[in-house]
Amino acid sequence: MLESLKKKTLLGNLWCIIVLGIVTATLGVLFGSGIVKMLAGPAYFEPLDDHEDILSLQGQYITMDVDTLIDYYAETVRSESGKRDEVSAREYIMPINTPGATIYIGLEVPASKIDDAEAIVDDTARMLDDEDGSYEWDGSYMTVRGTLKRMDDETKQLWENYFIDAGFSYDDIGLEDGCTFLPWC
Structure with missing residues (x-):
């Protein structure tokens, strides 16, 4: 029972991680150069x-x-x-x-x-x-x-x-x- 609960939790978190990764990659592509310039400083x-x-x-x-x-x-x-x-x-x-x-x-x-x-x-x-x-x-x-x-x-x-x-x-x-x-x- 504990193993089954661990698998369900891991699968639920895995989808969140995948979606978060896709969103992060998309934002990086769209705004990456501006963010790099800002972090590098003027x-x-x-x-x-x-x-x-x-x-x-x-x-x-x-x-x-x-x-x-x-x-x-x-x-x-x-x-x-x-x-x-x-x-x-x-x-x-x-x-x-x-x-x-x-x-x-x-x-x-x-x-x-x-x-x-x-x-x-x-x-x-x-x-x-x-x-x-x-x-x-x-x-x-x-x-x-x-x-x-x-x-x-x-x-x-x-x-x-x-x-x-x-x-x-x-x-x-x-x-x-x-x-x-x-x-x-």
Whole structure:
């Protein structure tokens, strides 16, 4: 009787183990690369070092210390009825050095880091406006991490509008060689 009970329990558990194994394998196939990237941690990226091909970083999980931001071109606002609208994220223009030129990409900053980003924008403006060489970095920076990806259509439109309004041409905005403002964030 005890042997019969052991066999029934083992058979019942065996089916659960098989189903759990199939589910685990399926999730591994679907999400395995993302999980491996997350477990491995982000690769460090230095935006002001010369980078041969920023586009090769597409989809990479990276971390970087940001100490130069130009301005913001978009913000995400959360609106709840009866409450004041709240900014939940802003997207800033960030320079990336390449051997041939400086290019610019977007950087999405969560609400918790907007004050840090604004301090960086102010410090960058002081640096760009320095005519007599007296500028000294005030120590403003923030560490961010995330995945480098193409902008969605709505964000890309805001990106383009910002630069067109600033007097740049569509030839400067895009993914082709020679474009200065790449729609990546």
